[in-house]
Amino acid sequence: xxxxxxxxxxxxxxxxxxxxxxxxxxxxxxxxxxxxxxxxxxxxxxxxxxxxxxxxxxxxxxxxxxxxxxxxxxxxxxxxxxxxxxxxxxxxxxxxxxxxxxxxxxxxxxxxxxxxxxxxxxxxxxxxxxxxxxxxxxxxxxxxxxxxxxxxxxxx
Amino acid sequence: xxxxxxxxxxxxxxxxxxxxxxxxxxxxxxxxxxxxxxxxxxxxxxxxxxxxxxxxxxxxxxxxxxxxxxxxxxxxxxxxxxxxxxxxxxxxxxxxxxxxxxxxxxxxxxxxxxxxxxxxxxxxxxxxxxxxxxxxxxxxxxxxxxxxxxxxxx
Numbered sequence: 001x002x003x004x005x006x007x008x009x010x011x012x013x014x015x016x017x018x019x020x021x022x023x024x025x026x027x028x029x030x031x032x033x034x035x036x037x038x039x040x041x042x043x044x045x046x047x048x049x050x051x052x053x054x055x056x057x058x059x060x061x062x063x064x065x066x067x068x069x070x071x072x073x074x075x076x077x078x079x080x081x082x083x084x085x086x087x088x089x090x091x092x093x094x095x096x097x098x099x100x101x102x103x104x105x106x107x108x109x110x111x112x113x114x115x116x117x118x119x120x121x122x123x124x125x126x127x128x129x130x131x132x133x134x135x136x137x138x139x140x141x142x143x144x145x146x147x148x149x150x151x152x153x154x155x156x
Numbered sequence: 157x158x159x160x161x162x163x164x165x166x167x168x169x170x171x172x173x174x175x176x177x178x179x180x181x182x183x184x185x186x187x188x189x190x191x192x193x194x195x196x197x198x199x200x201x202x203x204x205x206x207x208x209x210x211x212x213x214x215x216x217x218x219x220x221x222x223x224x225x226x227x228x229x230x231x232x233x234x235x236x237x238x239x240x241x242x243x244x245x246x247x248x249x250x251x252x253x254x255x256x257x258x259x260x261x262x263x264x265x266x267x268x269x270x271x272x273x274x275x276x277x278x279x280x281x282x283x284x285x286x287x288x289x290x291x292x293x294x295x296x297x298x299x300x301x302x303x304x305x306x307x308x309x310x
Contacts (some may be wrong), residue, residue, distance in 0.1 A: 001287075003287070032219045032220050033216060033220055035215055035220075036216045041212060041215070058214065058215040059194065059211055061214070061215055062188070062214050062215075063189065067185075067218075067225040068225065068226060070222065095285075097178060097284055098284060098285055101250060102281040102282055102285045106230060107177075107260070107277065118227075122258075124277050124281060125255070125258060128254050128255040129255045130275070131255070131284065132251060132252065132255035132256065146242070146245040146280040
């Protein structure tokens, strides 16, 4: 694959894990336990009608809460999430998603359908893994330790 | 693809979000906030790297484990002996660690093992965005070509 073909690949073709979804009134401690259990760093928060309400990430957990006591445990995730997060749609090209992540400093972009319902979440890891997979000579097939790489064209 | 930059080009003039081994989780979080960093590097008295503490560690090992931020030593919840790279290594090694290993931060150490900086996934995104951005330049055929025709042949 050529680089500019890769840049145009639609988001729907990038393999990614299913989004972890919760309702706005879920308690923070339950969200934290769910994230830990699933090994994930972000949940998509849905309204009662199933549309996207926001996103809550491990960064929000660390920065937006007072952790000195355990009062935060029973608070609602809806009060600490990022509302109306930047999203991608199925047909957006990979390069567009990369730019949104870079400009906003985001590591996760919810993917929504035409009705505003979350259908997935694209993480920076998904994007990097996809790019690396298509350029294995650049990223994957490297010597295990950079110091073992030949420093001049004759090796040795 | 032109991934020829070295890590040193990304980390110049950057302060290390370093905390001492004896610090608490609350201290580490404060340093991460000050540096707007998603990790802290834990260093000994000689500034040698002992571990890394990330937002994911905070989620899994502090919040989910219901540990006290003020009383828990960061050394108890950090990742010890993280794989580090040097400033002269290519940034493609960092991308490899992130894409294949799933790390979002790679500590950068000098030859004596002293913490110099960390390279984050945001740095890598910036770089890849530049690489993709170059594709818009019609003068730049090299990005589009799978090989370069230098003539000759038959």
